[in-house]
Amino acid sequence: MRVNAGNLKKGEFVTFKGAICQVQKADFYSPGKGSALMKARLKNLISAKNVEYAYKSNEQVEVLDVASVEMQYLYKDNENLYFMDERTYNQFTLPISVAGEVSKFFKEGEKMFVYMYNDKPLSIRPPSSVKLKIIEAEDAAKGDTVSGAKKPVKVETGAIIMVPIFVKIGETVSINPETGEYTGRV
């Protein structure tokens, strides 16, 4: 679908210099002289690097027809994440470097949305929150009652996060996978 660059939105996919990129940020910008611009931050899905680019706001840009498909996350190895489309039983592979830091919070067997383009996985649509069990944590030192104090703990996927000191081993907590922040006890 071709759109004016002025209508680009965060989350959409475009081709930029031959690579598929996801729009991370798109801000309208009028320099006063010359056409208005759309300043975009584009994340190259292969290199996972961000580039800044200013489109003319009336320039035509091809927004890729990307579907968001629910799949089961199976497992990962050193390089890739493996998913299965439960309707077709087809398996798909996505490099960890493309999925990014969020993959540290993926639990085997969980369902999540995978962005698909021409039947190939492009990236993951991170869930807004994940619930994970704490498997390693030190007890808070007695008398340590400073409000807002935090400690590092390990969750069941192996990721380390910071939680308030009253949270104990064995408890399940909710985490924002995009920031890695603790958001509450479940």
Next chain:
Amino acid sequence: MKITTTIDNLDNYKIYLQIEKAVNEFLENNNYLKIDLPVLSPALIPESYLEVFETEFKFFNKKKKLYLTPSPELFLKRLLAAGIGNCYYLGKAFRNNEPNSSWHSPEFTMLEFYKIGVNYLQMAEEVLHLLNHINNKVKNKIIKFEKWEKYSVAEAFSKFAGIKEKELFNEKLFIKKARNKGFNINNASYEDLFSQILATEIEPKLGINGRPTLLYNYPKQLASLARMSKDGKTAERCEFYINGLEIGGFCTELNDIKEQQKRFVDQLLIRKKNHLVNHAIDKGFIKALKYGLPFCTGAGIGFERLVMIFADTTSIDQLKLINIS
């Protein structure tokens, strides 16, 4: 569009008020007269790329088109020609077809001031004094306003974008360079590609070393209503940046009536080509210019963007108690 009310921004809004007070204080102490102006006008001056809001005055079956002013320039220049002397406006301006973003709002507050008998570089010193005066009232911890970091446009394109002076001032070479960088040159003018490269490769590097950055001497294609420099290639125009964001600009005002009329026609043609609102042209403005605009420099500053620097916010809506977006 919806209306959002929040008093969480009260601290930022109070900084807004403090800066408003500091600006009024500085300009009044330096003999500028504050002018209150209409925001509805039956005619405007043609500006090639600014889209306007149009509305209507109605009285029974009589109707008259009115436009919200995209800048106070048309009124202030009439007054300058009439001999008002140093003057300023701090109030609302309106630009259509510019959606809300972190640093844009269709309705915004503009500070515009004119000083008689100075050129653009002398005005740069005045603007620096103004920034310093604000900083004395509302301290910014990171930025010092004692001195500009200065680049001519040619220096900035060479240093940050690898475009040599020879290429910058030659349209063909410049467009070729832009194409090599991967910019889409179909239907793109020199001005468009200039802005795209400036926004992508240069602006993020400006005003980030603890000082505001002044960019000066723009290629003549981007002169707008600025006087030409003696080199014949550039116009006496400046823009200044803090944290990679353009805060304002100023230029030695063009007061050659023939050249002004020629540029108006150019701007009108671009408006037509881009299908912008075909508003009435303010003939009284042209008459005032014929009478004679004094030698002066005009400066325009996006007031919300200026406040963002001192309130340390990342978007305009964090300064407001009521937002419409």
